[in-house]
Amino acid sequence: DTAVSQTPKYLVTQMGNDKSIKCEQNLGHDTMYWYKQDSKKFLKIMFSYNNKELIINETVPNRFSPKSPDKAHLNLHINSLELGDSAVYFCASSPLAGLSYNEQFFGPGTRLTVL
Amino acid sequence: QQQVKQSPQSLIVQKGGISIINCAYENTAFDYFPWYQQFPGKGPALLIAIRPDVSEKKEGRFTISFNKSAKQFSLHIMDSQPGDSATYFCAAIKLGAGSYQLTFGKGTKLSVIP
Numbered sequence: 001d002t003a004v005s006q007t008p009k010y011l012v013t014q015m016g017n018d019k020s021i022k023c024e025q026n027l028g029h030d031t032m033y034w035y036k037q038d039s040k041k042f043l044k045i046m047f048s049y050n051n052k053e054l055i056i057n058e059t060v061p062n063r064f065s066p067k068s069p070d071k072a073h074l075n076l077h078i079n080s081l082e083l084g085d086s087a088v089y090f091c092a093s094s095p096l097a098g099l100s101y102n103e104q105f106f107g108p109g110t111r112l113t114v115l
Numbered sequence: 116q117q118q119v120k121q122s123p124q125s126l127i128v129q130k131g132g133i134s135i136i137n138c139a140y141e142n143t144a145f146d147y148f149p150w151y152q153q154f155p156g157k158g159p160a161l162l163i164a165i166r167p168d169v170s171e172k173k174e175g176r177f178t179i180s181f182n183k184s185a186k187q188f189s190l191h192i193m194d195s196q197p198g199d200s201a202t203y204f205c206a207a208i209k210l211g212a213g214s215y216q217l218t219f220g221k222g223t224k225l226s227v228i229p
Binding site: 004035040041042043044045048056090092103104105106107108109 | 216
Protein backbone atom coordinates (compact mmCIF):
# COMPACT_ATOMS: atom_id res chain seq x y z
CA ASP A 1 0.00 0.00 0.00
CA THR A 2 1.18 3.50 -0.83
CA ALA A 3 2.48 5.27 2.28
CA VAL A 4 1.72 8.83 1.12
CA SER A 5 -0.92 9.17 -1.55
CA GLN A 6 -2.20 12.19 -3.43
CA THR A 7 -5.22 12.78 -5.63
CA PRO A 8 -5.51 13.66 -8.37
CA LYS A 9 -2.22 12.81 -10.07
CA TYR A 10 -2.92 15.28 -12.88
CA LEU A 11 -5.09 18.39 -12.78
CA VAL A 12 -5.72 20.63 -15.77
CA THR A 13 -7.92 23.65 -15.23
CA GLN A 14 -8.67 27.16 -16.43
CA MET A 15 -7.38 30.36 -14.89
CA GLY A 16 -9.66 31.71 -12.20
CA ASN A 17 -11.00 28.32 -11.12
CA ASP A 18 -10.82 26.92 -7.59
CA LYS A 19 -9.34 23.45 -7.10
CA SER A 20 -8.29 21.10 -4.32
CA ILE A 21 -5.57 18.49 -4.00
CA LYS A 22 -5.90 15.77 -1.38
CA CYS A 23 -3.18 13.97 0.55
CA GLU A 24 -3.37 11.00 2.87
CA GLN A 25 -0.67 9.12 4.76
CA ASN A 26 -1.03 5.75 6.42
CA LEU A 27 2.29 5.84 8.25
CA GLY A 28 0.89 7.15 11.52
CA HIS A 29 3.00 10.28 11.21
CA ASP A 30 2.18 13.43 13.11
CA THR A 31 3.56 15.98 10.66
CA MET A 32 2.56 16.66 7.06
CA TYR A 33 3.90 19.09 4.48
CA TRP A 34 3.15 20.61 1.11
CA TYR A 35 5.95 21.39 -1.33
CA LYS A 36 5.85 23.05 -4.74
CA GLN A 37 8.20 21.96 -7.53
CA ASP A 38 8.42 24.43 -10.39
CA SER A 39 9.29 23.79 -14.02
CA LYS A 40 13.01 24.00 -13.20
CA LYS A 41 12.61 21.23 -10.60
CA PHE A 42 13.16 23.58 -7.67
CA LEU A 43 11.43 22.23 -4.55
CA LYS A 44 10.15 24.70 -1.99
CA ILE A 45 8.15 24.14 1.16
CA MET A 46 4.76 25.80 1.38
CA PHE A 47 3.14 24.57 4.57
CA SER A 48 3.65 22.19 7.44
CA TYR A 49 1.06 20.81 9.84
CA ASN A 50 1.71 18.99 13.09
CA ASN A 51 -1.29 17.18 14.56
CA LYS A 52 -3.68 19.37 12.58
CA GLU A 53 -1.94 22.56 13.69
CA LEU A 54 -0.22 24.86 11.18
CA ILE A 55 3.50 25.05 11.97
CA ILE A 56 5.17 26.40 8.85
CA ASN A 57 3.54 28.89 6.52
CA GLU A 58 6.03 30.16 4.00
CA THR A 59 5.42 33.21 1.85
CA VAL A 60 2.58 31.77 -0.16
CA PRO A 61 -0.34 33.75 -1.62
CA ASN A 62 -3.41 33.52 0.59
CA ARG A 63 -5.20 31.95 -2.38
CA PHE A 64 -3.57 28.77 -1.08
CA SER A 65 -5.27 27.36 1.98
CA PRO A 66 -4.26 24.07 3.57
CA LYS A 67 -6.75 22.11 5.64
CA SER A 68 -6.03 19.19 7.92
CA PRO A 69 -9.22 17.39 9.00
CA ASP A 70 -7.14 14.85 10.94
CA LYS A 71 -3.46 14.04 11.27
CA ALA A 72 -3.58 11.53 8.41
CA HIS A 73 -4.90 14.04 5.88
CA LEU A 74 -3.68 17.38 4.58
CA ASN A 75 -5.54 18.95 1.70
CA LEU A 76 -4.57 21.99 -0.34
CA HIS A 77 -7.22 24.28 -1.71
CA ILE A 78 -6.30 26.89 -4.29
CA ASN A 79 -8.60 29.78 -5.17
CA SER A 80 -8.55 31.88 -8.32
CA LEU A 81 -5.88 29.83 -10.04
CA GLU A 82 -3.19 31.69 -12.00
CA LEU A 83 -0.84 30.59 -14.76
CA GLY A 84 2.09 30.76 -12.34
CA ASP A 85 0.48 28.14 -10.12
CA SER A 86 1.30 25.50 -12.71
CA ALA A 87 3.74 23.13 -11.00
CA VAL A 88 3.99 19.75 -9.36
CA TYR A 89 2.74 19.77 -5.78
CA PHE A 90 4.16 17.20 -3.39
CA CYS A 91 2.74 16.14 -0.08
CA ALA A 92 5.11 14.66 2.51
CA SER A 93 4.90 13.33 6.05
CA SER A 94 7.29 12.60 8.89
CA PRO A 95 7.16 11.38 12.46
CA LEU A 96 6.90 14.05 15.13
CA ALA A 97 9.85 16.36 14.72
CA GLY A 98 11.97 17.54 17.55
CA LEU A 99 15.63 17.42 18.28
CA SER A 100 16.29 14.38 16.12
CA TYR A 101 16.04 14.00 12.39
CA ASN A 102 13.19 11.98 11.00
CA GLU A 103 12.89 11.20 7.32
CA GLN A 104 10.20 12.91 5.32
CA PHE A 105 8.30 10.58 3.01
CA PHE A 106 7.01 12.15 -0.17
CA GLY A 107 3.89 11.37 -2.16
CA PRO A 108 3.95 10.85 -5.95
CA GLY A 109 3.00 14.44 -6.71
CA THR A 110 0.11 16.22 -8.40
CA ARG A 111 0.91 17.94 -11.67
CA LEU A 112 -1.25 21.06 -11.89
CA THR A 113 -1.57 22.80 -15.24
CA VAL A 114 -3.40 26.11 -15.41
CA LEU A 115 -4.48 27.16 -18.90
CA GLN B 116 17.52 34.05 -1.15
CA GLN B 117 18.85 30.60 -1.68
CA GLN B 118 20.50 29.10 1.38
CA VAL B 119 21.69 25.88 -0.27
CA LYS B 120 23.57 26.12 -3.56
CA GLN B 121 24.02 22.97 -5.62
CA SER B 122 26.22 22.21 -8.61
CA PRO B 123 26.41 21.09 -11.31
CA GLN B 124 22.94 21.50 -12.74
CA SER B 125 23.44 18.42 -14.89
CA LEU B 126 26.01 15.66 -15.02
CA ILE B 127 26.78 12.92 -17.51
CA VAL B 128 28.88 10.01 -16.28
CA GLN B 129 30.02 6.82 -17.94
CA LYS B 130 28.84 3.57 -16.40
CA GLY B 131 31.30 2.51 -13.70
CA GLY B 132 32.52 6.07 -13.15
CA ILE B 133 32.23 8.29 -10.10
CA SER B 134 29.47 10.90 -9.94
CA ILE B 135 30.17 13.90 -7.73
CA ILE B 136 27.59 16.51 -6.78
CA ASN B 137 28.48 19.49 -4.60
CA CYS B 138 26.49 21.69 -2.26
CA ALA B 139 27.28 24.74 -0.17
CA TYR B 140 25.15 26.27 2.53
CA GLU B 141 24.96 29.66 4.20
CA ASN B 142 23.14 29.11 7.49
CA THR B 143 25.37 27.68 10.21
CA ALA B 144 22.33 26.73 12.26
CA PHE B 145 21.42 23.78 10.06
CA ASP B 146 21.24 20.47 11.93
CA TYR B 147 21.12 17.80 9.23
CA PHE B 148 22.07 17.47 5.59
CA PRO B 149 20.13 14.85 3.61
CA TRP B 150 20.33 13.92 -0.03
CA TYR B 151 17.18 13.04 -1.93
CA GLN B 152 16.85 11.10 -5.18
CA GLN B 153 13.97 11.73 -7.55
CA PHE B 154 13.03 9.64 -10.57
CA PRO B 155 10.80 11.12 -13.29
CA GLY B 156 7.16 11.16 -12.27
CA LYS B 157 7.95 10.25 -8.66
CA GLY B 158 8.36 12.08 -5.42
CA PRO B 159 11.80 12.60 -3.87
CA ALA B 160 13.07 9.77 -1.67
CA LEU B 161 15.73 9.97 1.01
CA LEU B 162 19.05 8.53 -0.12
CA ILE B 163 21.46 9.30 2.70
CA ALA B 164 21.84 11.96 5.41
CA ILE B 165 24.64 13.30 7.58
CA ARG B 166 24.97 15.33 10.76
CA PRO B 167 27.38 18.29 10.82
CA ASP B 168 29.60 16.65 13.46
CA VAL B 169 30.48 13.81 11.06
CA SER B 170 32.91 14.28 8.18
CA GLU B 171 31.90 11.32 6.08
CA LYS B 172 29.09 8.80 5.84
CA LYS B 173 28.98 5.85 3.49
CA GLU B 174 26.05 3.64 2.53
CA GLY B 175 26.83 1.16 -0.20
CA ARG B 176 27.98 3.04 -3.28
CA PHE B 177 26.84 6.41 -1.89
CA THR B 178 29.10 8.58 0.27
CA ILE B 179 28.52 12.02 1.75
CA SER B 180 31.61 14.10 2.50
CA PHE B 181 31.06 17.04 4.84
CA ASN B 182 33.35 20.02 5.41
CA LYS B 183 31.92 22.07 8.24
CA SER B 184 34.50 24.88 8.12
CA ALA B 185 33.91 25.40 4.41
CA LYS B 186 30.14 24.90 4.77
CA GLN B 187 30.23 22.42 1.94
CA PHE B 188 29.09 18.85 1.44
CA SER B 189 29.11 16.52 -1.49
CA LEU B 190 27.60 13.27 -2.70
CA HIS B 191 29.82 10.70 -4.34
CA ILE B 192 28.29 7.81 -6.25
CA MET B 193 30.86 5.11 -6.87
CA ASP B 194 30.56 2.64 -9.76
CA SER B 195 27.69 4.68 -11.22
CA GLN B 196 24.99 2.64 -12.96
CA PRO B 197 22.33 3.57 -15.53
CA GLY B 198 19.74 2.92 -12.81
CA ASP B 199 21.26 5.82 -10.85
CA SER B 200 20.06 8.22 -13.55
CA ALA B 201 17.78 10.60 -11.66
CA THR B 202 17.67 14.10 -10.21
CA TYR B 203 19.54 14.48 -6.94
CA PHE B 204 18.75 17.15 -4.39
CA CYS B 205 20.88 18.14 -1.46
CA ALA B 206 19.02 19.69 1.42
CA ALA B 207 19.58 21.22 4.81
CA ILE B 208 17.38 20.93 7.85
CA LYS B 209 16.96 23.13 10.85
CA LEU B 210 15.28 21.13 13.60
CA GLY B 211 12.63 22.64 15.79
CA ALA B 212 9.81 21.61 18.04
CA GLY B 213 6.82 20.22 16.18
CA SER B 214 8.18 20.38 12.67
CA TYR B 215 11.22 21.04 10.58
CA GLN B 216 11.89 22.55 7.24
CA LEU B 217 13.78 21.03 4.34
CA THR B 218 15.63 23.66 2.34
CA PHE B 219 16.53 22.11 -0.99
CA GLY B 220 19.27 22.85 -3.50
CA LYS B 221 18.13 23.29 -7.09
CA GLY B 222 18.90 19.72 -8.07
CA THR B 223 21.36 17.91 -10.33
CA LYS B 224 20.16 15.79 -13.18
CA LEU B 225 22.45 12.79 -13.42
CA SER B 226 22.62 10.69 -16.55
CA VAL B 227 24.70 7.53 -16.45
CA ILE B 228 25.43 6.27 -19.94
CA PRO B 229 26.30 2.64 -20.71
